[in-house]
Amino acid sequence: MNIRDKTFYSDFKIFKVENVLFKVPTDALTAESEVFRDLLKLPPVPSNVEGLSDENPIHLEGVLSNDFRQLLRILCPRFKSTQVLSFTQWTSVLKLADQYMMDSVRSHAIFIMDQQSDFDPIDKIVVARRYSIKSWLTPTYNKILQRPQSFTQHDLERLGSDTVLKLVALRDRLKPMENSRFGSFGLWSLGTKREAISVDFTEALEETLSDCYEIDSESKQSASALTVNAPTDMFIFAAEPSGIPATSATPTRRFTGLRNARAGRRH
Template identity: 35%
Template sequence: MTLQEAPNEVDAPVAPHRDSTFYSDHVVILVEDSLFKVPKRPFVEGAQVFKDMFSLPGYAETADGESDDKPLKLEGITKDGFRALLRVMFESYHQPPEVAKSVHELSTEEWVEVLKLATMWEYDKIRRIALANLTPRFEADRQSTRWLGYARRYEVREWLVPALCALARRPQAIQLDEVDDLGIETVVRMAEIREDHRMLNANTTGLRPYLAYDLVSVINRVFAEELLPSSK
């Protein structure tokens, strides 16, 4: 007697899985009156604020960002600024900062918006790209008080001393419309530095150049509280 061969077992169906690279989870974001539907991954991987938010217990149950009817609302920013950030984010996502910085043609105002949002959301790679593009423009326009304002608001410490020195050296006096950007305390301190600088230059005999005044040391002393590294 021969044994009957056992029938072949039917392979159990294998449930499909989501590819780790090419399966995009999207999020719908509302900024002002505009809806943006974008991949969530660059936000989660690059921006610490979004990473923390999306990982909060209970976030999935809120359904914010799941549809046009229930978007994730971002307050206090502009749609133009957010659009500029998205351009940089998605064009540079798979490129290192030193390559990505050369592929964007944004205005100075747009780059400042990118810097603002990258700083706010702790998106370090985008912040580095924004600074790489903005620093040459700062170098060409140091005397404008707006750069000092940007340096303070967006924590660009490397711009502070050059911006303060340029303000102290410029021939033009501080204007009324610059006071709000500088703050009254800076205006008072800068007036004293500029007067000392001017008087020293007036008293020289021609043997000492105008820039011999150690302005950097004076700036570091007068603005020490702001310029010295925080002890926190």
């Protein structure tokens, strides 16, 4: 009776991910994932055995082919010791490790990603939130506050306005530390609140916020209506003698009554 070697005898199955076919040793998946163990243990239907041909693959729904490719680069023995993945590629591994309950792969991905430097800290915060990696949050938020770049519209969309406003408020509390004898050493301290300053922002405002000074046609019409109505009411209230009681009459009628009252005084 022949015995199968536990290391070098693999059962291959064909998976379809999006429109891409992958022929994969199943032990690479079942060793790490209970989900795949259950999937591949299902009793085969004799007339319709999935995964044995390109015409009848095992279809993985809701998975991107590129994500699956990165996962296989980590799992398959042929590539395990040679693959160097970017932060984005490791994010694909983390995504599927989380989806298919591959706890050891998830932990390994988090460890490797935390050692990398080829990433935008905003991206790292997004990944940390999505996959509940709390240990990343404080140090990565710190990097964001320490960097020289300002927040962008893209950052706002990814982090959300609430988070960005809180981070800006923290940055606003910075103030230079000064020594009474030697002046500033270029060091900073974090105050308890934002402090008032005497800098004139006029030129910078007109340059940076030039698009905010444009008024659309609807705003112009509203402003025009206010300009026409406001002075009449202001004149009536300002010119109304203290002896004439206030009424609920319309501005035109009140103005007429005021004019008649003045005419009566002259006579």
